[in-house]
Amino acid sequence: MILYIAEKPSLARAIAAALPSPQKKEEGCIWLPNGDCISWCIGHLLEQAEPHQYNPAYKSWSLDHLPIIPTDWQWQEKSGTKKQLSILKRLIKKASLLVHAGDPDREGQLLVDEVLHYTNVPAQKLKSTQRLLVSDLTPTAIKKALNNLRPNSEFAALSRSALGRARADWLLGLNLTRAYTIRGRQAGYQGVLSIGRVQTPVLGLVVARDKEREAFVPKDFYQVWATVQTSQGALFQAKWLPSEACQPYMDDENRVLSLPLAQNVASRITNKPARVIDAQYKQKKQSAPLPYNLSALQIDAAKAFSLSAQQVLDTCQALYERHQIITYPRSDCRYLPVQQHKDAPAIINALARSGGDRQPAAENANASLKSKAWNDKQITAHHAIIPTTQAHKAASLSKTEALVFNLIARQYLMQFYPEYDYLASYIKLEIEGGLFEAKGNTPISLGWKSLLPAKNKAKDSEDENQHELPKLSKGEALWCTQGQVQEKVTTPPAAFTDATLLAAMTGISRFVTDKDIRAILKETDGLGTEATRASIIELLFKRGFLTRQGKQIHASQTGRAFIDCLPEQLVTPDMTAKWESALNNISLGEASYQSFMENLETNLNQLLSSSRDMPTSALQNLPAPSKKPFTKRKGTTNRKSTGTRKTATTNKSSGGRTATSNARRRSKASS
Numbered sequence: 303m304i305l306y307i308a309e310k311p312s313l314a315r316a317i318a319a320a321l322p323s324p325q326k327k328e329e330g331c332i333w334l335p336n337g338d339c340i341s342w343c344i345g346h347l348l349e350q351a352e353p354h355q356y357n358p359a360y361k362s363w364s365l366d367h368l369p370i371i372p373t374d375w376q377w378q379e380k381s382g383t384k385k386q387l388s389i390l391k392r393l394i395k396k397a398s399l400l401v402h403a404g405d406p407d408r409e410g411q412l413l414v415d416e417v418l419h420y421t422n423v424p425a426q427k428l429k430s431t432q433r434l435l436v437s438d439l440t441p442t443a444i445k446k447a448l449n450n451l452r453p454n455s456e457f458a459a460l461s462r463s464a465l466g467r468a469r470a471d472w473l474l475g476l477n478l479t480r481a482y483t484i485r486g487r488q489a490g491y492q493g494v495l496s497i498g499r500v501q502t503p504v505l506g507l508v509v510a511r512d513k514e515r516e517a518f519v520p521k522d523f524y525q526v527w528a529t530v531q532t533s534q535g536a537l538f539q540a541k542w543l544p545s546e547a548c549q550p551y552m553d554d555e556n557r558v559l560s561l562p563l564a565q566n567v568a569s570r571i572t573n574k575p576a577r578v579i580d581a582q583y584k585q586k587k588q589s590a591p592l593p594y595n596l597s598a599l600q601i602d603a604a605k606a607f608s609l610s611a612q613q614v615l616d617t618c619q620a621l622y623e624r625h626q627i628i629t630y631p632r633s634d635c636r637y638l639p640v641q642q643h644k645d646a647p648a649i650i651n652a653l654a655r656s657g658g659d660r661q662p663a664a665e666n667a668n669a670s671l672k673s674k675a676w677n678d679k680q681i682t683a684h685h686a687i688i689p690t691t692q693a694h695k696a697a698s699l700s701k702t703e704a705l706v707f708n709l710i711a712r713q714y715l716m717q718f719y720p721e722y723d724y725l726a727s728y729i730k731l732e733i734e735g736g737l738f739e740a741k742g743n744t745p746i747s748l749g750w751k752s753l754l755p756a757k758n759k760a761k762d763s764e765d766e767n768q769h770e771l772p773k774l775s776k777g778e779a780l781w782c783t784q785g786q787v788q789e790k791v792t793t794p795p796a797a798f799t800d801a802t803l804l805a806a807m808t809g810i811s812r813f814v815t816d817k818d819i820r821a822i823l824k825e826t827d828g829l830g831t832e833a834t835r836a837s838i839i840e841l842l843f844k845r846g847f848l849t850r851q852g853k854q855i856h857a858s859q860t861g862r863a864f865i866d867c868l869p870e871q872l873v874t875p876d877m878t879a880k881w882e883s884a885l886n887n888i889s890l891g892e893a894s895y896q897s898f899m900e901n902l903e904t905n906l907n908q909l910l911s912s913s914r915d916m917p918t919s920a921l922q923n924l925p926a927p928s929k930k931p932f933t934k935r936k937g938t939t940n941r942k943s944t945g946t947r948k949t950a951t952t953n954k955s956s957g958g959r960t961a962t963s964n965a966r967r968r969s970k971a972s973s
Contacts, residue, residue: 304338305397306434307390307414309404312623313436314342317403320444330389339393343404347387348416350472351376365484368910369477371903375469377420391421400427402454403434406684407632408889409833411457412464433457437630439622440690442645463889470881470902474499477906481913482867489918493927495864496845499878500830501838502865505847506873507806507813508798509857509865518794523557524564525788528738530576530731531781536772540576540731540738542567561787568785571733576780579737580730583773587723590716590750592636592675593686596832597808599709604801607705608853611804611836617706618687625699626692628710630684632833637680638688643672645691650718652693653711658704660696660711663753667718675717688714712753720749727771733782742771797854800839807835810875829875846928860927863920869912877905 308314318325318332318340326333331341353360353370355378360367379387394400400418404410418428431454436447478497486495526542544558551560558564594602596615603609609617618631647669654664675686689711696707727742745751774780796802806813807829830838842848847861857865871877884901887893 303397304399304401305393306338306340306401306403307394307417308340308342309410309413310344310623311342313403313405313439314340316439316441316626317434317436317444317448320441320448330386331393339397341390341393342386343390343413343417344383344386346413346416347380347383347390348377348420349380350469351378353476363480363484365481365914368481369473369903369906370480371473371906377416387417390417394418394421394423397427400431400454401434401451402431402457403436405632406435406437406630407833408460408464408467408831411461412468415454415461416465429455431455437633437684438690439626440692442691443629459891460889462895463885466888466895466898467881467885469899471499473902473906474909478872478909478913481910482864482916485867485913485916485918486864486921489921491860491921491924491927493846493860495921496841497868497872498838498841499881500834501842502868502872503810503829503875503878504803504807504838505842505857505861506865506868508803508848508855509862509873511795511798512857512862515794515797520794521553521557521559521792522561523553523559523790523792524561525558525790526564526567526571527786527788528571528576528731528733528782529784529786530738530740531783532772532774533779534772537783538729538740538742538768538771540729540733540740543737543739545736557792561789564787567736568787571736571782571785573784574734574782576731576733576738576782578729578774578776578778578780579732580728581774581776581778582726582728584726585723585746586726587721589721590673590675590719591713593638593688593713593717594710595633595636595686596631597634597804597835598636599687599706600836601801601804601808602709603706604799604804606709607702608800609702609706610800610839612840613702614706615833615836617702621699621703621707621710625695625703627690627695627707629686629688629690631687632831633684633687634832635681635684636675636686637677638675638685639681640676640678642685643676646718648691649689649693650715652691653689653696653715655694656696656711658696658708660693660708660715663712663715667715668720669718671718671720673717716750716753719753720747722749722751723747729771729774731780740768740771742768744770797851797856799853799855803839803855804835807838814875814879816876829878860924863924866920867916867918869909871909 306314306317308317314332318334321334321338321340322336324335331339333339351372355376356370356372357367360370394417400423402411402414402418404412404414418431423431432451433454433456434447434451436444438444475496475498479495482495482497483493486493528540528542529537530540531537544552544556548558548563551563552558592598596618599618600609600611600614603614604611615631618628621628622631650664650667650669653660655661656664687710689707693711696704696711699707723746725744725746727740727744729740731738731740798806810829829835839848842861843850845861846858847864849856849858865873884893884898888895888898
């Protein structure tokens with residue numbers, strides 16, 4: 303018989319719906335009429351063994367025990383899913399062919415592979431195992447995937463990469479969390495000071511931003527604007543461009559700091575002739591933004607609806623698993639396979655039948671258009687998040703589900719609208735020996751922008767762009783009717799919000815000075831993964847390292863003191879960049895798992911040495927850690943029973959589990 307092993311029950315049910323009936327449901331599996339069987343994991347059925355299972359002495363936390371580095375890594379069966387693992391063991395033994403149906407990503411590959419290896423599948427059966435890649439749970443899409451099975455052995459390097467990351471996170475998190483927590487207790491702080499390869503640099507970002515804001519000193523600066531009239535009586539505004547002679551009165555961003563200088567310029571140009579020295583008018587086109595990956599969706603949902611990253615992820619899981627109206631949500635890709643374009647008419651038709659604002663947007667879409675989103679060369683393990691042919695079911699969604707789904711649907715429909723067409727205008731003037739410029743964008747055809755809310759349709763990329771400028775010619779004589787001084791004040795960098803912190807994590811290279819490391823982070827797309835960023839932020843709140851003030855996110859007193867104690871290597875994203883580069887090379891078969899782990903162990907010993915020398919004065923007199931259970935923001939859900947990944951576990955400060963034993967949990971593998 304063929305045994306299909308799905309990552310979770312919802313995927314198993316979706317696969318069953320695409321296969322022949324009648325089917326027989328038994329505990330832990332579904333039998334097909336030809337004798338084949340579908341079974342499932344429930345997230346990870348296995349986890350890394352606890353430290354005390356390697357040595358009972360490790361139940362207590364002691365600096366003398368560190369580093370804890372297993373020489374023979376052990377799995378243990380998760381207590382809540384032992385029954386399902388037993389069912390799988392029996393079915394795997396009985397099957398003649400295995401089909402791996404984990405989620406189409408690095409951790410999804412490892413999740414089923416670890417079960418196959420733990421159950422000692424014979425080498426020949428392991429070699430013949432097939433891989434089913436499902437990113438859309440509709441029956442039509444799954445039937446296509448079933449007709450395109452690939453050898454599971456093709457993904458062995460991807461699995462090794464996930465295993466390396468999981469074990470490395472376990473080593474780093476467990477050893478350093480114990481080390482710094484013990485040092486904190488020696489200073490009088492009784493909470494857990496958890497360390498993670500991603501969570502700690504994220505906290506470091508927030509601390510650095512808070513300090514930058516506190517140290518900021520506002521400065522007044524001045525702009526001079528000329529009101530210019532054409533011979534036909536049309537008026538427009540032109541901004542003064544200070545010359546090099548003004549440099550002594552300007553800051554390093556070329557802002558004029560001298561009010562008398564600005565007033566003098568404004569006075570000199572009032573009621574004076576002006577001459578056009580350059581006039582350019584170019585018709586330009588702007589393509590529709592690409593469909594969403596998870597991070598881009600989380601950022602836009604935070605901006606538009608103040609939804610947290612975790613709320614958006616939880617909502618997407620419901621849209622994918624329960625409603626089956628979007629494709630796989632934990633995607634890091636914003637492109638679509640060319641073959642998928644054939645499904646566009648059916649998806650657009652489903653959106654047209656779903657009602658609401660989606661209906662007219664879908665009815666006016668042109669399914670024959672093919673935007674730059676369809677590009678096979680840009681496809682990774684999965685494609686962008688888009689609606690499915692079941693989108694007509696959207697009428698039954700909750701309020702939050704509808705908000706998120708509408709964003710996904712709108713972004714998809716934009717691909718079937720013409721480009722935004724506009725006239726970009728630029729005018730340069732000379733007035734009394736000084737240079738002035740005016741910029742403007744005049745919409746010609748809104749195209750995809752017609753789907754945006756009214757307030758955003760004609761929004762320019764620069765606030766100083768004017769809606770429309772008169773048509774002028776070089777050398778044309780104009781008249782400056784008035785010069786005006788506009789007083790402004792420099793502002794500090796904005797405090798992080800859910801949207802901007804996610805944007806910082808995905809574009810972390812902006813915060814790195816080392817050119818080589820910045821290049822790596824651009825390649826690996828930032829801190830964490832699409833699946834883990836939300837849970838990392840939530841964990842920092844749970845630990846009491848971050849706090850909210852309205853929409854703003856700040857470091858707590860404890861979080862700030864903790865960062866001040868840590869070596870720069872743990873606070874900056876550099877180490878994560880190097881890890882991701884190495885892990886990516888492992889997944890491509892260009893580097894070895896063994897060399898990665900050896901380098902990690904050397905670095906871990908150095909970091910532990912630093913922790914022993916750490917001055918603990920900053921950790922004295924901190925507020926006692928909260929004993930109240932962490933409360934998620936309204937709208938988030940805990941999916942422990944759905945087979946999806948857990949986002950955090952309880953930490954036993956007496957020496958049991960640490961929150962950074964992340965290799966045991968799929969979604970926490972990079973925290």
